[in-house]
Amino acid sequence: MEKLVLIDGHSILNRAFYGVPNLTNSEGLHTNAVYGFLNILFKVLDEEKADYLAVAFDLKAPTFRHKMFDAYKGTRKPMPEELHEQVPLMKEVLTAMGVPILTKEGYEADDILGTIAKREQKDGYEVTILSGDRDLLQLSDTHIRICLPKTSRGTTEVHNYYPEDVIREYQVTPEQFIEVKALMGDQSDNIPGVPSIGEKTATSLIVQYQNLENIYTHLDEVKPPRAKKALEEHRDLAELSLKLARICVDAPIEFSMADAKLENLYTPEAYEYMKRLEFKSIAARFGEGIRNESGPEKQFVLVEDFSEADALFEKAKKEDHIGMELLAENGSVTALALSFEETGSYIFPVGGFMTESYIAGKYEELCRTGHAWVLDLKHSLPFAKLSYGDTVYDAGVAAYLLNPLKDTYGYDDIARDVLGMTVPSRADLIKKMSYKDACAKEQDNFTRMAGLMAYTAFAAGKPLSERLAAEGMEDLYRNIELPLIYTLFHMEDEGIAVRREELTAYGGKLKKQIAVLEKEIWEMTGQEFNINSPKQLGEILFEKMQIKGGKKTKTGYSTAADVLEKLAPDYPVIRKILDYRQYTKLNSTYADGLGTYIKEDGRIHSRFNQTITATGRISSTEPNLQNIPIRMELGREIRKVFVPRDGFLFLDADYSQIELRVLAHMSGDERLIEAYKTAQDIHAITASQVFHIPLNEVTPLQRRNAKAVNFGIVYGISAFGLSEDLSISRKEAMEYIERYFETYPQVKSFLDSLVAHAKEQGYVTTMFGRRRPVPELKSSNFMQRSFGERVAMNSPIQGTAADIIKIAMIRVDERLRRENLRSRLILQVHDELLIETAEDEKETVMKILSEEMHHAASLKVELEIDMHGGKNWFEAK
Structure with a gap:
């Protein structure tokens, strides 16, 4: 028998929405429901080997069942906006795949499914219905199987039901399942049911009496008494629920099996949607012919002849735009990939006269031309002697600036986001193999991967530049983020x-x-x-x-x-x-x-990452040296094990209250600015002004509370959060916050303006133009929106502070090197810089730290630093 698969569109989309974590693409579209739907669809199709496929959806117009329910209840729970926006998107994707979409005014999707399933069963077809709604179990029949996907521990399993399966699991036949549903009700499905009768009681009654009519015939015998009383008082609801629970199987639905014939789902139109929605794993299903977006005209050529390689390198030097990637790891170079024309890329593997030093040297020469784009500059710096003054464009960092909410910025991410290409990733091509092993054992895949790397860097360079300029981040990219790559590498190289x-x-x-x-x-x-x-x-x-x-x-x-x-x-x-x-x-x-x-x-030698946090802060991994605990005395003592080399000491310089100073500058609040200009205790001054008492009468407790409010305001703290921090009532916390805003009114208007801007534009910016998208503000979930408001208030302040510390790091590191000092910047922890300082250079380094950190930015209030020295990090801090 030929097989027809029918899908309950809204039901599966709804299940996918709640089963898959929130996903958004580069356009800010919510995509988790569509992603989950497609995964379930393909899983079922792989298992079913179907010949025909169709998907049924509800229409917005109320059906006859909705009208009956509304007459009783009057309200239905609205669909979350994030799910609502994915319904038309899902229909567009299915249409692009050539899948017929079935709707009928006045009828729900399950009526359409029931009608077609029963009709086609009679015509000799085997029917499978995929739904997340147990109601459809009533349709189970000899040649109609109901598939219900269930998610457990992150894995989706599909449970299959023929009539015998329904009886085994629910003790009733598919027809009797309707009666059970009528008794127990289901508010999510607009079925009121009989109050106080749950699934266990409903099942027991139907097993005993077969149906609702027979229950009422023998009502005097019904037990328990509570159920009998409920049935007596709510017969109208029971009968209404039975009508609502029964799926229509003779709806006037026009349906042609010829239209549902399953052809090629992997159409070019559907593939375009996979690219747009950034579904890499699903796009991989579309086969090599479509996936290889580089196309047949793109040639990835392996060059092993020395003279041919030399000629190509000379040619590349004369080009005004090139893309490269040095494939090196574990201390050795495997190959150089180079692209300077639309035809493709050249890959130069190490071997023969093309030694590691030769390949690294050519990479270095081409980087110094000033027109090279690479994917990950810092990764190549252990092999190429490049530093400040060598302008090399990093595509990964550029992509990060344009969308700092993503997790990865590999060549496949950039190809998709910038070039509209879906290409196989490193994991797709060489799995977990090292470059060296892949080059030796999987040369074709290695060549393709390397070629895609170089081509992506080459092709993405211009559009990345144009977008950075259009979004006002070109200066940020050129003057902060690019030189920072060298600073971070120097810190990693030095270690502690x-x-x-x-x-x-x-x-x-x-x-x-x-x-x-x-x-x-x-x-x-x-x-x-x-x-x-x-x-x-x-x-x-x-x-x-x-x-x-x-x-x-x-x-x-x-x-x-x-x-x-x-x-x-x-x-x-x-x-x-x-x-x-x-x-x-x-x-x-x-x-x-x-x-x-x-x-x-x-x-x-910790790693310092500049493309991890959405605010622009640098993070530390392997190990994380920015998270050394300092609240407990024994925790602080861990810093004693970090020491300078012989003849050196540590100098530690820390910005004082940088985020509060940034808030004063960006808000322009005159009282807050004046408080800083008097160079007094800002927390005591705030307490004095908030509590309306003389400065010399501020108690330690009042100062502590004012400090919590000062720093809390920067992070968009709520009255609940402040009450938790200070162990006070929410009412008291709200009064503190209100007094603070009365004291510093321009701070309030500034923070409100940030939220308003984020709601209107979808992002906020730092003083230096760094953008932070805030998609959470569009959420239908209150907690998500509240989080979005805090992000909108905090990101410009925290991001500006991050930009300032980056500028200071670059200037300090560059100056130490320019003045031929032996002292080195070795660590950055939030607003703190640690210098391993030669003892005879101490005064010079203190002067450099003071000058460069003070003048990293021009604010309406002075940037202040605390500086200490010591023979270990504990003493210096």
């Missing part, structure tokens, strides 16, 4: 020394403290247990000890930090548990963890 023996001793100290805390916690709770087990800990605290305030979850009591922090002031054992967690984290992350990163030179 760690005394392994002191790290071991520090770990021993932590382990002793952990053991002490463990015993104290066991004594206070009255038994030994695994403190690291949330389940055991929850049972001890909230069941055995009967501590009030626990939050019960599906897996037990929550012992998350925010829950325990609220209880800690009243329960000493909880403070001990929080301390225990801090010490165990210190031990695993730093005492034990840091040792694995110490290289043969005795130094840790």
